[in-house]
Amino acid sequence: MSQQESFAFAAKSAGGRKVKAARKSAKASAGAGKKAVRHASTGARKKTTRQGPAAARAARKKPASRHKAAPRSRATAKEMARKQRDISISEFFAKNRHLLGFDNPSKALLTTVKEGVDNSLDACEEAGIVPDIRIEIHQHGETRFRVALEDNGPGIVRAEVPKIFGRLLYGSKFHRLRQSRGQQGIGISAAGMYGLLTTGRPVVITTRTGPKKDAHHFELKIDTRSNEPKVKKSEVVAWDKDHGTRVEIELEGGYRGGQHSVDAYIRQISLANPHAQIEFLPPNAEKNGDAIVYPRVSEELPPETAEIKPHPYGVELGVLMQMFRDTRSRNLRGCLQGDFARVSGRIADEICKRARVKNTRRPGEVSRDEAERLHKAIQATKIMAPPTDCIAPIGEELIERALRAEVEAEFYASVTRKPAVYRGNPFLIEVGLAYGGNLPGDAPVVAFRFANRVPLQYQQGACTITKAITATDWKSYQLQQPRGAMPVGPLLIMVHIASVWVPFTSESKEAIAHYPEIIKEIRLSLQECGRRVATHIRKRKREADEEKKRAYIVQYIPQVAVGLQEILGLSDKARAQVVSNLTDVLERSRRM
Numbered sequence: 001m002s003q004q005e006s007f008a009f010a011a012k013s014a015g016g017r018k019v020k021a022a023r024k025s026a027k028a029s030a031g032a033g034k035k036a037v038r039h040a041s042t043g044a045r046k047k048t049t050r051q052g053p054a055a056a057r058a059a060r061k062k063p064a065s066r067h068k069a070a071p072r073s074r075a076t077a078k079e080m081a082r083k084q085r086d087i088s089i090s091e092f093f094a095k096n097r098h099l100l101g102f103d104n105p106s107k108a109l110l111t112t113v114k115e116g117v118d119n120s121l122d123a124c125e126e127a128g129i130v131p132d133i134r135i136e137i138h139q140h141g142e143t144r145f146r147v148a149l150e151d152n153g154p155g156i157v158r159a160e161v162p163k164i165f166g167r168l169l170y171g172s173k174f175h176r177l178r179q180s181r182g183q184q185g186i187g188i189s190a191a192g193m194y195g196l197l198t199t200g201r202p203v204v205i206t207t208r209t210g211p212k213k214d215a216h217h218f219e220l221k222i223d224t225r226s227n228e229p230k231v232k233k234s235e236v237v238a239w240d241k242d243h244g245t246r247v248e249i250e251l252e253g254g255y256r257g258g259q260h261s262v263d264a265y266i267r268q269i270s271l272a273n274p275h276a277q278i279e280f281l282p283p284n285a286e287k288n289g290d291a292i293v294y295p296r297v298s299e300e301l302p303p304e305t306a307e308i309k310p311h312p313y314g315v316e317l318g319v320l321m322q323m324f325r326d327t328r329s330r331n332l333r334g335c336l337q338g339d340f341a342r343v344s345g346r347i348a349d350e351i352c353k354r355a356r357v358k359n360t361r362r363p364g365e366v367s368r369d370e371a372e373r374l375h376k377a378i379q380a381t382k383i384m385a386p387p388t389d390c391i392a393p394i395g396e397e398l399i400e401r402a403l404r405a406e407v408e409a410e411f412y413a414s415v416t417r418k419p420a421v422y423r424g425n426p427f428l429i430e431v432g433l434a435y436g437g438n439l440p441g442d443a444p445v446v447a448f449r450f451a452n453r454v455p456l457q458y459q460q461g462a463c464t465i466t467k468a469i470t471a472t473d474w475k476s477y478q479l480q481q482p483r484g485a486m487p488v489g490p491l492l493i494m495v496h497i498a499s500v501w502v503p504f505t506s507e508s509k510e511a512i513a514h515y516p517e518i519i520k521e522i523r524l525s526l527q528e529c530g531r532r533v534a535t536h537i538r539k540r541k542r543e544a545d546e547e548k549k550r551a552y553i554v555q556y557i558p559q560v561a562v563g564l565q566e567i568l569g570l571s572d573k574a575r576a577q578v579v580s581n582l583t584d585v586l587e588r589s590r591r592m
């Protein structure tokens with residue numbers, strides 16, 4: 001920071017009272033020379049020049065500048081007021097596309113595939129359909145791709161299509177508390193907007209809601225100024241699918257291998273969704289039409305999850321006030337009982353009594369003070385924890401089966417914890433470990449992170465899952481671990497968080513926020529799996545030691561027999577018997 005900047009910062013952060021002191025310290029540190037001082041109240045900058053004799057001589061020698069700097073024009077509040085205008089959400093995210101995961105071409109391609117697959121899996125599960133998903137990536141130029149995502153889901157009704165794909169912040173999942181992959185109402189429309197910005201091509205959608213219904217074909221663009229869809233084409237078409245949706249987006253992208261690749265994503269998504277069949281047509285397979293098929297490991301859909309109401313403990317004062325304004329209930333008792341989880345009539349009365357507000361009061365008329373008292377009363381009242389049947393884990397058995405299908409290891413372990421609660425939201429942690437076999441023994445362990453069955457491939461360092469892994473003491477589980485880092489060894493760790501609301505650190509849904517309750521649950525499940533791995537490693541070490549000892553003794557049994565033959569004068573037959581007896585004793589002691 002320059003002196004000017006540091007002074008301006010000091011003045012700004014210290015506020016009016018401390019400005020004098022800040023100015024004094026800036027003067028002292030600047031010594032002779034030029035300084036700029038920002039006036040605390042007006043913000044005008046006053047330049048002062050104090051030169052020593054040497055500096056003055058040097059300045060005299062310098063030729064005078066012919067071009068005088070034009071005086072900077074200062075904006076007035078009125079002029080600034082004229083520049084104020086609304087910012088549409090699409091404009092905002094078009095400028096800040098990195099917030100949505102479109103910061104570079106290869107990530108943009110991955111995000112597009114991911115958003116489409118998330119939606120397809122969500123729609124199939126909600127409609128009770130075992131998902132069949134096809135992902136196609138066609139390469140049209142070095143950095144130009146056309147992504148097609150097709151599902152056998154319930155389809156989308158015609159009137160909804162333009163808003164879903166041509167408007168940001170439009171969706172069916174934001175206003176509810178239910179476990180699903182999507183939650184924000186941004187995903188697929190943002191992918192379409194990125195495609196439009198980089199190639200000028202519209203999003204193409206084909207959808208059908210049933211065999212007796214027409215299939216509709218749309219081409220549409222998003223108007224970023226107004227965040228509204230512009231329909232370019234809408235027609236009825238023939239489609240060989242009974243129901244489902246196909247979305248095609250053309251975009252500037254990059255198809256790369258490695259940890260962040262589309263291929264890695266598909267492998268991981270099939271790992272966490274063993275009930276889904278995924279067909280993938282990569283760009284290089286296009287000519288011979290070979291699609292890679294990831295078959296389903298289970299025919300059963302995950303258990304159906306229920307939508308829940310917010311738990312009163314997790315509701316902040318502002319939200320509480322908004323809920324009072326929005327409710328359909330006529331009185332406070334009805335509102336508390338009807339709009340929140342785990343609040344009975346008795347509990348509602350107790351809250352009102354504690355807050356000294358009548359339970360017959362109209363919720364819309366509750367004042368700020370009353371709302372604050374009610375908020376405090378809620379925290380002071382004993383209310384049951386939220387229901388937890390709203391969460392569907394993958395399950396220990398399926399995690400293990402999926403891991404076996406993914407990696408060839410010598411030992412597998414998995415743990416599904418009981419649901420817990422953060423900020424009033426139920427969540428659940430599952431961990432799967434694979435140890436040994438083909439996994440590299442001298443590299444940091446590989447960690448697969450999942451949130452509501454979606455792999456998280458970026459921002460590993462910012463994620464609470466990584467924090468919990470590195471905070472676990474893996475040395476006590478027979479693995480090496482540099483201080484504060486990932487353990488080293490032939491291990492693959494899979495961590496899944498399932499929740500009605502996953503606390504992502506940003507809109508791109510790449511990392512989980514650091515809630516202490518979540519970290520604790522991950523640590524406990526890692527420890528449980530770690531203990532099992534350690535038992536296995538110890539057993540294997542013991543066996544290896546015994547084998548070594550045995551091999552050593554076996555080597556000397558014939559010599560021992562010869563020695564005995566010489567000392568005791570045994571026949572050759574008796575010597576052979578000694579060899580057989582000693583070998584037998586060794587075998588039996590090993591079995592014991």
Ligand SMILES: Nc1ncnc2c1ncn2[C@@H]1O[C@H](COP(=O)(O)OP(=O)(O)OP(=O)(O)O)[C@@H](O)[C@H]1O
Pocket residue numbers: 115118119120123151153154155156164170171172173174181182183184185186187188189190245
């Ligand atoms: N393939 C599909 N089949 C059926 N409905 C779909 C499909 N794709 C999207 N939708 C509907 O469109 C809505 C908007 O999708 P979008 O991806 O923009 O947001 P979201 O999935 O709700 O949240 P997120 O931004 O977290 O992805 C979804 O909520 C869903 O109701």
Ligand SMILES: [Mg+2]
Pocket residue numbers: 115118119181182183185186187188
């Ligand atoms: Mg989505």
